[in-house]
Amino acid sequence: MFVDDARGERALADYWRSDADLAAYDAVLGARIGWKWDAALAECAERGFARADADVVLDHGCGSGIAVRRFAARFGAREVLCHDRSAKAMAFAVRSLQGSGVAARAVRDVASLSPDVLLVSHVLGELDAEGERALRDLIGRSRRVVIVEPGSKAVARRLAGVRDAMVGTFRVIAPCVHAGRCPTLGNERDWCHFFAPPAPEAFTDGDWVRVQRELGLDARALPYSFLALAREAADAPSPAPVHRVIGRPDHGAHVTKVQVCDGNGLRTAEVHKRTHAALWRALKKDPESIRSLPR
Numbered sequence: 001m002f003v004d005d006a007r008g009e010r011a012l013a014d015y016w017r018s019d020a021d022l023a024a025y026d027a028v029l030g031a032r033i034g035w036k037w038d039a040a041l042a043e044c045a046e047r048g049f050a051r052a053d054a055d056v057v058l059d060h061g062c063g064s065g066i067a068v069r070r071f072a073a074r075f076g077a078r079e080v081l082c083h084d085r086s087a088k089a090m091a092f093a094v095r096s097l098q099g100s101g102v103a104a105r106a107v108r109d110v111a112s113l114s115p116d117v118l119l120v121s122h123v124l125g126e127l128d129a130e131g132e133r134a135l136r137d138l139i140g141r142s143r144r145v146v147i148v149e150p151g152s153k154a155v156a157r158r159l160a161g162v163r164d165a166m167v168g169t170f171r172v173i174a175p176c177v178h179a180g181r182c183p184t185l186g187n188e189r190d191w192c193h194f195f196a197p198p199a200p201e202a203f204t205d206g207d208w209v210r211v212q213r214e215l216g217l218d219a220r221a222l223p224y225s226f227l228a229l230a231r232e233a234a235d236a237p238s239p240a241p242v243h244r245v246i247g248r249p250d251h252g253a254h255v256t257k258v259q260v261c262d263g264n265g266l267r268t269a270e271v272h273k274r275t276h277a278a279l280w281r282a283l284k285k286d287p288e289s290i291r292s293l294p295r
């Protein structure tokens with residue numbers, strides 16, 4: 001069900017039946033989502049997203065709590081609030097933070113909350129229009145926001161719509177390098193997405209290899225979209241890159257084509273093997289490590 005994109009914008013009914021479901025999710029799909037958070041948070045840190053040691057951090061649609069565990073490990077937190085429509089999920093997420101040194105509790109109703117940091121992970125695609133409206137209200141009451149979603153076209157374009165609605169109220173910390181309208185929304189072909197590197201065990205551990213095969217998961221590709229917003233000047237880009245590489249490079253025998261986004265919109269850049277051999281090789285071998293091209 002988590003990998004089903006055919007539902008459109010209808011809400012998905014509660015599916016958590018037991019702690020065993022949550023534990024199984026956390027061990028595989030949750031871990032893969034954690035690797036996406038690691039990539040997104042590394043970029044946030046690079047772009048000046050400040051630490052959160054004094055902050056109340058709300059994980060909205062927490063599931064097993066993977067997003068807030070990754071966030072707190074990297075940026076800290078004073079208190080974690082776990083919210084989900086599933087009471088089982090909230091309890092699991094709170095328990096998963098025990099021993100982390102961060103106080104955590106479940107909150108059933110977020111209508112009156114104004115968190116310092118709002119985290120949303122793989123939730124947008126499960127919301128209907130009313131759910132998205134409530135989420136936008138919650139974003140509007142938050143000081144900082146990090147959203148990580150699957151890199152599917154439909155959800156990435158939905159996230160771009162949320163981004164465009166929030167620009168002005170918030171500064172976009174990452175991944176955008178400009179505050180103009182998202183150019184992907186100008187053409188139905190486009191969507192803003194990236195690929196996170198899996199942890200080494202995804203390739204080296206026999207159990208990991210087997211379970212990914214059984215679930216039909218591509219071990220190499222962890223597609224994601226993300227958005228980090230902040231109101232304060234303390235979270236300042238340092239310095240803002242001129243562009244951001246998006247999507248997958250298109251490799252030819254001698255030329256690799258790369259889509260980049262900058263203040264003028266989307267364009268395709270070419271990297272020639274003959275003149276930029278090291279970069280050409282890196283784009284082939286380790287494409288997720290390349291966020292921008294040299295001028």
Ligand SMILES: C[S@@+](CC[C@H](N)C(=O)[O-])C[C@H]1O[C@@H](n2cnc3c(N)ncnc32)[C@H](O)[C@@H]1O
Pocket residue numbers: 002014015029030033060061062063064065066067083084085086089120121122123126127131
């Ligand atoms: C795919 S899971 C993602 C869980 C977790 N955030 C993660 O990244 O692993 C989506 C979660 O959103 C929750 N959810 C869906 N709609 C919701 C809503 N309207 N309000 C609160 N939680 C919601 C589901 O119960 C589920 O736990």
